[in-house]
Amino acid sequence: xxxxxxxxxxxxxxxxxxxxxxxxxxxxxAFTPEGFLSLPSNGFSxxxxxxxxxxxxxxxxxxxxxxxxxxxxxxALLFAVPAALAIxxxxxxGRDALAALFLSPLMIPHVVLGIAFLRFFTSAGLGGSFAALxxxxxxxxxxxxxxxxxxxxxxxDLSVEMAAVSLGAGGWTLFRRVTLPLILPGVISGWxxxxxxxxxxxxxxxxxxxxxxxxxxxxxxxxxxxxxxxLVTSVSACVIAITMTALILLDRxxxxxxxxxxxxxxxx
Amino acid sequence: MSTVAEERNARAPWALTAPALMxxxxxxxxxxxxxxxxxxxxxxxxxxIEPVFILKNWQEIATDPYYAxxxxxxxxxxxxxxxxxxxxxxxxAYILNRMSGRWKSFFLLVILGPLLISVVARTLGWALLFxxxxxxxxxxxxxxxxxxxxxxxxxxxxxxxVALAHVMMPFMVLSVWAALQRLDPQIExxxxxxxxxxxxxxxxxxxxxxxxxxxxGAIIVFSLSASAFATPAIIGGRRLKVAATLAYDEFLNTLNxxxxxxxxxxxxxxxxxxxxxxxxxxxxxxAEVFR
Numbered sequence: 001x002x003x004x005x006x007x008x009x010x011x012x013x014x015x016x017x018x019x020x021x022x023x024x025x026x027x028x029x030a031f032t033p034e035g036f037l038s039l040p041s042n043g044f045s046x047x048x049x050x051x052x053x054x055x056x057x058x059x060x061x062x063x064x065x066x067x068x069x070x071x072x073x074x075x076a077l078l079f080a081v082p083a084a085l086a087i088x089x090x091x092x093x094g095r096d097a098l099a100a101l102f103l104s105p106l107m108i109p110h111v112v113l114g115i116a117f118l119r120f121f122t123s124a125g126l127g128g129s130f131a132a133l134x135x136x137x138x139x140x141x142x143x144x145x146x147x148x149x150x151x152x153x154x155x156x157d158l159s160v161e162m163a164a165v166s167l168g169a170g171g172w173t174l175f176r177r178v179t180l181p182l183i184l185p186g187v188i189s190g191w192x193x194x195x196x197x198x199x200x201x202x203x204x205x206x207x208x209x210x211x212x213x214x215x216x217x218x219x220x221x222x223x224x225x226x227x228x229x230x231l232v233t234s235v236s237a238c239v240i241a242i243t244m245t246a247l248i249l250l251d252r253x254x255x256x257x258x259x260x261x262x263x264x265x266x267x268x
Numbered sequence: 269m270s271t272v273a274e275e276r277n278a279r280a281p282w283a284l285t286a287p288a289l290m291x292x293x294x295x296x297x298x299x300x301x302x303x304x305x306x307x308x309x310x311x312x313x314x315x316x317i318e319p320v321f322i323l324k325n326w327q328e329i330a331t332d333p334y335y336a337x338x339x340x341x342x343x344x345x346x347x348x349x350x351x352x353x354x355x356x357x358x359x360x361a362y363i364l365n366r367m368s369g370r371w372k373s374f375f376l377l378v379i380l381g382p383l384l385i386s387v388v389a390r391t392l393g394w395a396l397l398f399x400x401x402x403x404x405x406x407x408x409x410x411x412x413x414x415x416x417x418x419x420x421x422x423x424x425x426x427x428x429x430v431a432l433a434h435v436m437m438p439f440m441v442l443s444v445w446a447a448l449q450r451l452d453p454q455i456e457x458x459x460x461x462x463x464x465x466x467x468x469x470x471x472x473x474x475x476x477x478x479x480x481x482x483x484x485g486a487i488i489v490f491s492l493s494a495s496a497f498a499t500p501a502i503i504g505g506r507r508l509k510v511a512a513t514l515a516y517d518e519f520l521n522t523l524n525x526x527x528x529x530x531x532x533x534x535x536x537x538x539x540x541x542x543x544x545x546x547x548x549x550x551x552x553x554x555a556e557v558f559r
Contacts, residue, residue, distance in 0.1 A: 008363045012375075015360045019379055022393025022434060025404070029396055037396065079288040086284035098285055101292055109495030109539060111512040112303070112532045115519060119306055119529070120299035139296050142288070200386045203497040203512065207519060217498075220388045224502055228395060236389035243385050251377060 023240060030237035032230050048234035058235055061219035065199050068130070068215060072137035073145065073194035077187060079138070080145040085179070088153035103143045113140065114207030121208065128210025136208055140201060141194035148193060148254075152186020189254040196246055307530035317525055325530040335531070342510040342535075345428055346494035350486045352433040357440030358482050362474065364441070365448045376445075383438040387498045394431040395502055398422045423505040431499050436492060440485040447481025480554045487546055491539050511535045 004012070025039075032038050033045030052058055080102075086092075087099055105113065113136070121132040156179075164178045180187070202217040209218045216239065223232050307325055310318040329335045364375055382390060397404045398421035406418040421427035451474075459473050497512040504513065511531060518528030 004363050004366050008359075008366075011359060012363045015356065016375060016378060019382060019434065019437065022390055022397055022431075023382060023385060024393075025396050026389055026393045037399070079291055082284040083288040086281040090281040092278075092281045095281070098289065102288060105296070107491070107540075107543070108300075109491070109512070109532075109535060111495055111497050111515055112300075112536045115515060115529060115532045116299035116303040117295075118519065119302050119525070120295065123302070135295050138291070142292075196384050200384070202386075202388055203495075206497070206516065217386055217388050220386075220392075221498065221501070224388070224392060224395075228392070232392065233396070236386070236392055239386050239389055244381070247377075247381055247384055 026233050027237045027240060029230060030234040034230070037228065037230055037233070048230045049238075051231050052235060052238070055231065057214070058216070058219055061214050061216045064130075064213060065216040068133055068137055069195040069198040072134050072198050073141055073191045075134065076138045076142045076145040076194055077149070077191055080142055080149055080190070081180075081183075081187060084146055084149035084153050088150055088156075102146050105140050106143045110140065110201065110203035111207075114204040117204065118207045128208070128213060130213050133205065133208055133213055133215075136204060137198045137201070140204060141197050144193045144197055145190040148186045148190030149183060150186075152183040156182050185254060189250060192246060192250050192253075196243060200243070303529050304533050306526055307533045309526040311524050311526045325527045328527065329530055329534065338509055338514055339511060339534075339538075341425065341508075342494055342512075345425055345432065345500070345510060346490050348425075348429045349432040349436060349493040350490045352429060353436050353440040353489050354482050354486055356433075357437050357485065358444045358478065361441045361444035361448060361481075362478070365445065379441055380438045382434075383442075387435055388502070390435055391431055391499045391502045394427070394434065394499075395422065398427055398503070422503065423508060425504075425508070427503045428500050428508070428510075431503050432493050432496055435496070435499055436489040439488045439492070440482075443485030443488065444478055444481040447478045451477050480550060483546070483550045483554075487543055487550075491543050494539060495535060 028039055029037055030048055031044040031046070032040045033043055033047060083098075083102060087095060117132065117136045118127070121127050121129070121136075124132075126132040160182065161174065161178055164174055169178065199215075200217060201215075202221055205215050206218050206221060209215055214222070216235075220232055220235060220239075306317075308321050308323065310320050310322050310324060312318070360379070364372060364379070367375065398406075403418075403421065405421065406415075409415045410418065419426060421430065455477075456469055456473055459469050464472070495512055496510070497516065500508070500510045501513045501516070504510065509517070512535070515528045515531045515535070518524045518531065522528075
């Protein structure tokens with residue numbers, strides 16, 4: 001295959017710079033020693049990171065996001081793992097329709113989901129509660145949990161299971177001692193991707209969160225609506241750092257292109 | 269040879285999927301149906317929501333030019349964003365694909381990584397770069413001589429398209445990238461050995477083969493841009509409304525839920541029709557690629 005020419009490389013360089021620039025500028029402004037938005041031209045300062053400590057609502061929102069992401073991704077897996085095993089192993093009537101239903105939260109605009117859940121949970125008397133947030137997040141992260149588990153279950157060597165059955169293992173033992181360990185990398189990656197999706201969601205959560213259950217993106221969004229100052233850049237820089245760490249771990253552990261390309265969609 | 273799967277009874281797949289199915293029916297399909305119903309309910313400043321069946325909200329959306337303008341703006345922004353991502357993302361995916369192993373995976377991480385970084389943080393970055401008439405972007409463009417006077421980016425559709433294109437770019441690159449993986453590099457070499465120049469190769473060999481990838485990327489980018497919330501809300505401010513930000517306002521500021529539900533239902537129906545329709549067109553046009 002031919003190599004890239006100089007023009008192609010210049011295009012590539014500009015492209016990468018533009019992709020990185022907005023993220024980089026947030027991280028740089030976060031280190032400004034000034035009291036206003038500016039690039040740190042005379043020295044770096046951590047004052048705006050220290051300032052986060054004086055805003056308990058950001059810290060509280062961070063813990064809400066963390067708990068919500070961890071818990072909803074875990075609950076989503078409790079439902080997704082059996083469903084993924086069924087879709088991967090069996091050919092049954094309605095299989096394609098079920099898979100489409102389970103992946104449908106990817107297609108439905110999050111603003112529509114937010115409205116639907118707001119209406120639903122308010123009628124159910126759960127408006128603004130943490131429980132409502134958990135259930136809503138389980139639905140939106142489900143496709144990610146399902147896809148990666150499905151990929152792992154489809155690629156699994158079934159003869160190992162057969163050997164276990166022939167040795168007398170059945171039902172729960174078979175799952176716990178044989179199947180689960182084999183699909184575990186997919187399950188953990190599914191959890192991590194689901195966690196990131198939950199941790200980052202704004203559009204749906206902004207409809208459901210009430211004071212006390214505001215997640216970090218919601219808190220940041222409401223703050224930006226009022227004014228943009230260096231504080232919100234230092235909070236964003238922390239969020240970016242957390243996501244980057246998760247991203248690099250996910251890439252090392254599983255391969256980012258595999259995670260994002262969603263290999264293992266039924267019918268591919 | 270009998271497999272493990274065959275030994276289990278035929279009800280097993282249903283037993284395994286039943287919990288997830290009940291979850292989806294209970295807390296996805298029912299709320300969605302409730303939203304559609306809500307759009308037919310009445311609402312008044314003092315009486316609140318009245319559960320009656322009327323077409324008031326739908327009539328308001330159909331007759332008030334404000335909503336027509338708002339939906340036109342929403343789809344105009346989505347189309348421009350889609351074009352921008354296709355024009356820049358497809359060549360980038362091609363260049364990326366021709367890089368050697370280590371650089372390829374490094375830049376793939378750099379370009380796809382932002383997909384997982386908070387949209388609020390990414391849009392905040394653009395707000396900082398745009399920042400008024402003497403923002404960094406304008407300073408750079410003027411010092412390069414690209415423009416004479418500063419372009420207003422904040423609170424304009426231009427700014428929304430640029431920031432949205434950045435947010436959506438990874439989807440396009442990913443989609444074209446996937447199409448490139450199916451491409452046989454020997455075809456390119458064969459064309460070259462037969463005397464085709466680089467322009468001919470790209471136009472006659474590469475383009476037709478990656479087109480399905482570009483189009484399926486375009487569908488994803490279009491539907492996500494048309495329903496985007498964070499970027500239009502932050503860059504567009506309070507006045508320049510798109511469908512998602514208008515629905516948000518109706519729900520959380522005006523509190524006219526039935527009208528907000530009608531806007532959301534219309535957005536959902538329009539997007540489903542567009543996505544399903546263009547998917548069908550693409551699959552018919554490029555049937556051989558999807559075989």
